[in-house]
Amino acid sequence: MAQRAFITGITGQDGSYLSEFLLAKGYEVHGLVRRSSTFGTERIDHLYLDPHLESARLFLHYGDLTDGNTLSRLLQEIQPTEVYNLGAQSHVAVSFLNPIYTADVVALGTLRLLEVVRQLDQPVRFYQASSSEMFGKATEVPQNEETPFHPRSPYAVAKVYAFWQTLNHREAYGMFNCNGILFNHESPRRGETFVTRKITRAVARIKRGLQERLYLGNLDAERDWGFAGDYVRAMWLMLQQDEPDDFVIATGTRRSVREFCEAAFALVNLDWEQYVKIDQRYLRPAEVDMVEGDASKARRVLGWEPTVAFDQLVEMMVEADMELAAHERTLVDAGLKQVEWRQGRHD
Ligand code: NAP
Ligand code: GDD
Numbered sequence: 001m002a003q004r005a006f007i008t009g010i011t012g013q014d015g016s017y018l019s020e021f022l023l024a025k026g027y028e029v030h031g032l033v034r035r036s037s038t039f040g041t042e043r044i045d046h047l048y049l050d051p052h053l054e055s056a057r058l059f060l061h062y063g064d065l066t067d068g069n070t071l072s073r074l075l076q077e078i079q080p081t082e083v084y085n086l087g088a089q090s091h092v093a094v095s096f097l098n099p100i101y102t103a104d105v106v107a108l109g110t111l112r113l114l115e116v117v118r119q120l121d122q123p124v125r126f127y128q129a130s131s132s133e134m135f136g137k138a139t140e141v142p143q144n145e146e147t148p149f150h151p152r153s154p155y156a157v158a159k160v161y162a163f164w165q166t167l168n169h170r171e172a173y174g175m176f177n178c179n180g181i182l183f184n185h186e187s188p189r190r191g192e193t194f195v196t197r198k199i200t201r202a203v204a205r206i207k208r209g210l211q212e213r214l215y216l217g218n219l220d221a222e223r224d225w226g227f228a229g230d231y232v233r234a235m236w237l238m239l240q241q242d243e244p245d246d247f248v249i250a251t252g253t254r255r256s257v258r259e260f261c262e263a264a265f266a267l268v269n270l271d272w273e274q275y276v277k278i279d280q281r282y283l284r285p286a287e288v289d290m291v292e293g294d295a296s297k298a299r300r301v302l303g304w305e306p307t308v309a310f311d312q313l314v315e316m317m318v319e320a321d322m323e324l325a326a327h328e329r330t331l332v333d334a335g336l337k338q339v340e341w342r343q344g345r346h347d
Contacts, residue, residue, distance in 0.1 A: 002026070002027070002028055003022075003025070003026070003027045003028070003081050003082065004027065004028045004029075004030065004078065004079065004080045004081050004082075005022050005027050005028070005029050005030065005080055005081070005082045005083070005084060006030045006031075006032070006074070006075060006078055006080035006082070006083045006084070007019065007029065007030070007031045007032070007083075007084045007086060008031075008032045008065060008083075008084070008085050008086055008087030008109075008113065009032070009084075009085070009086030009087035009088060009129070010029075010031025010032060010033065010044060010060070010086070011031070011033055011034075011040055011041055011043060011044060012043070012086060012087075012090070012191075013043065013187060013189045013190050013191060013228055014086050014129070014185075014228055014231070014232055014235075015031065015043070015044070015086050016043035016044050016047075016189055017187070017189070017228050017229050017231075017232040018084060018086070018232040018235060018236070019031065019044055019047055019058065020047060021229075021232050021233060021236060022236070023047060023057055023058060025236075027057070027082075028057045028059070029057060029058050029059070030059045030060075030061060030074075030078050030080065031044070031058070031059070031060050031061070032060075032061055032062075032063045032064075032065075032071075032074070032087060033060045033061065033062060033063070034062070034063075034064055035062050041060070043189050044058070048060065059078075061074050061078075065087050065088075065105045065109030065110075065112065065113065066104050066105060066108075066109060066112075068112040068115070068116070071112055071113055071116045072116045072119075075116050075117065075120060076120070079120065079121075079122060080124060081122075081124060081125065082124065082125045082126075082127070082239050083113065083117055083124055083125070083126045083127065084127045084129075084235060085109075085110055085113055085126070085127065085128050085129060085162075086129045087105070087109065088105060088106045088109075088129065088155075088159075089101060089102045089105045089106060089155070090155070090191075091155070091191075091193060091194070092133060092153045092155045092156070092284065092288075093282070093284055094155075095153050095154040095155035095156075095158070096153060096154060096284065096285050099154035102154050102155055102158055103154060103157070103158045103161075105158075106155065106158035106159060106161075106162060107157075107158040107159075107161035107162050107165075109162075110128060110161075110162035110165055110166065111161075111162070111165050114126065114165055114166065114169045114175075114177070117175070118169060118173055118175060123175075123176065124175075124176070125176040125178075125239040125244075126166070126169075126175060126176065126177040126178070127178050127180060127235050127238060127239055128162060128163065128166040128177065128178065128179045128180070129180065129182065129235075130159055130162065130163045130166075130179040130180060130181045130182070130246070131155075131156065131159045131181065131182060132181060132182065132183040132184065132224070132248075132250070132291045132293060133151065133152070133153065133155060133156040133159060133288060133291075134149040134151055134156055134159050134160050134163060134181065135147055135149060135150065135288075135291055136149065136150040136151045136152035136153075136156055136288050137150040137152055137288070137289075138150065138290070138291060141290070141292055142224075142250070142252060142292040142293055142294040143248065143291060143292065143293055143294065144248055144293070144294040144296070144297065145181070145246055145247065145248055145297055149163075152286040152287065152288050153284070153286060153288075156288075163179050163181075163246075166178075166179050167179065167246070170244055175244075176239070176244045177244050178238040178239060178241075178244050178245060178246060178247070179246040179247075180231075180234060180235050180238055180246075180247055180249055181246060181247065181248045181249065181293075182231055182234075182249045182250075183223070183224040183225075183226065183248070183249065183250035183251070183291060183292075183293040184196075184223045184224060184225050184226070184291075185225070185226045185227060185228040185230070185231040185249075186225055186226075186227065186228060186313060186317065187227060187228040187229065187313075187316070187317070188316060188317055188320030188321070189228070190228070190317070195216065195257055195260070196225065196260060196314075196317065197317065197321075198214070198216070199214065199216075199257075199260055199261055199264050200264050200314070200317040200318050200320075200321045201321050201324075201325075202214035202275075203264045203265055203267070203268055203270070203318055203321065204268070204318065204321035204322045204324065204325035205321075205325050205328070206270065206275055207268045207270065207322065207325065208322075208325040208326060208328070208329045209329070210325060210328055210329060210332065210339055211339075212275075213275055213276070213277050214261075214275055214276050214277070215276075215277050215278070215279035215282065216257065216261075216276055216277075216278065216279070216282055217278070217279065217280075217281075217282025217283045217284070218257065218282075218283055218284070218287055219256065219257045219258040219261070219276075219278070220256055220257070220258065220289070221256065221257050221287060221288065221289060221290070222254045222255060222256045222257075222289065222290040222291070222292070223254060223255065223257075223290075223291060224250045224251055224252065224253060224254045224291055224292045224293050225251070225254075225255065225260070225310060225313060226249075226250065226251045226306050226308065226313070227306065227307070227308035227312075227313050227316070229308070230305075230306045230307055230308060231249055233304065234247065234249045234298060234302060234304045237298075237302040237303070237304055238302065241301070241302070245301070247295070247297055247298045247301070247302065247304075248293045248294060248295050248297065248298060249293070249295055249298055249304065250292070250293020250294070250295045251293070251295075251306045251309075251310070252292065252293060252294060252295060253292070253310060254290065254291070254292040255310055260314065261276055263310075263311065263314045264314050264317075264318050267314065267315060267318045268318065268322070
């Protein structure tokens with residue numbers, strides 16, 4: 001039987017890379033999309049709209065992780081062989097502002113989906129997008145599958161709940177459920193309010209004369225940053241094993257936000273210190289100061305390795321954003337677009 005995947009969060013960064021990956025492997029891919037007043041499918045339009053490519057095997061369905069009835073109807077119709085739960089209110093800072101909504105989508109949304117999957121006729125392999133944010137105020141460095149959780153935000157608390165529900169359904173009902181505990185992963189498709197993309201967008205726009213400064217919060221925070229394309233491969237590998245299990249996915253190196261700034265500005269020959277300013281509004285009520293992952297279990301069991309190092313990742317993102325900014329500059333010069341200066345958002 002052809003492999004049929006159902007992906008929540010298909011319009012997000014990871015959803016788009018995972019769709020490409022699964023379509024290339026011959027899967028039929030079904031994705032959950034939220035109705036919005038704009039399309040919101042930019043990251044997958046190249047797959048959905050290309051008549052020669054994969055579109056015949058890519059299907060989008062309206063729904064929401066807060067709507068269990070629709071999830072149930074869709075999965076009964078689709079009868080997937082694999083389910084990837086990537087949908088989330090995934091912004092940590094926003095989770096402090098909208099904690100109950102975040103819990104509804106991230107924690108209860110996962111439980112809703114697990115309950116629907118549990119009641120399907122055929123066995124389904126289930127991937128849960130767990131996060132290094134669950135380690136939070138970590139008790140050891142680096143963190144592995146045995147490291148205790150100490151979540152530091154409503155988002156992270158909700159992810160811990162979803163982690164344990166996923167594991168409990170595995171133990172209680174014998175479901176093939178895997179938690180991928182993924183450390184930060186980025187790409188040119190990263191949302192613009194996450195710090196790496198916020199920096200690379202600003203670097204390119206400053207270089208093209210479209211922006212004057214970049215306002216950030218905590219420059220001392222350290223993250224283990226990898227490339228999203230590598231990380232979706234790990235998701236799939238987890239579901240191809242004989243037994244379900246949980247895996248840390250990380251590069252094993254960490255850098256500070258300051259170091260990311262230095263590297264990104266240096267690529268276009270600018271001194272980051274002249275452009276980066278601190279805005280207290282980007283500080284969080286509680287911070288995860290540092291995370292660094294130990295992915296040796298994934299290397300050993302899955303044969304997974306990251307292929308993109310930190311410097312290559314920064315370069316890839318700056319290059320892509322330089323192209324975007326060049327296009328924006330052309331529109332501005334032709335009088336077709338005003339220079340936008342977005343500021344004052346709590347992201
Ligand atoms: P993302 O770019 O923010 O994408 C989130 C996706 O979830 C989008 O498709 C979004 O739809 C969808 N979504 C939001 N609220 C929803 C709802 N109520 N019902 C259904 N779908 C909803 O996130 P990402 O970076 O691809 O991350 C994918 C998953 O991995 C998330 O669960 C995230 O928490 C987790 N994770 C990410 C990282 C990382 O570093 N990227 C690390 C560890 C774990 P719209 O497009 O309509 O907003
Ligand atoms: N977003 C943002 N904006 N972060 C900033 C800023 C800013 O202006 N200035 C400094 N930072 C710091 C944050 O305080 C945090 O310590 C770090 O940069 C990374 O922030 P984000 O890029 O927003 O990512 P995150 O680590 O909080 O969360 C991301 O990674 C998690 C995996 O560890 C998200 O993708 C989560 O969904 C994911 O689970």
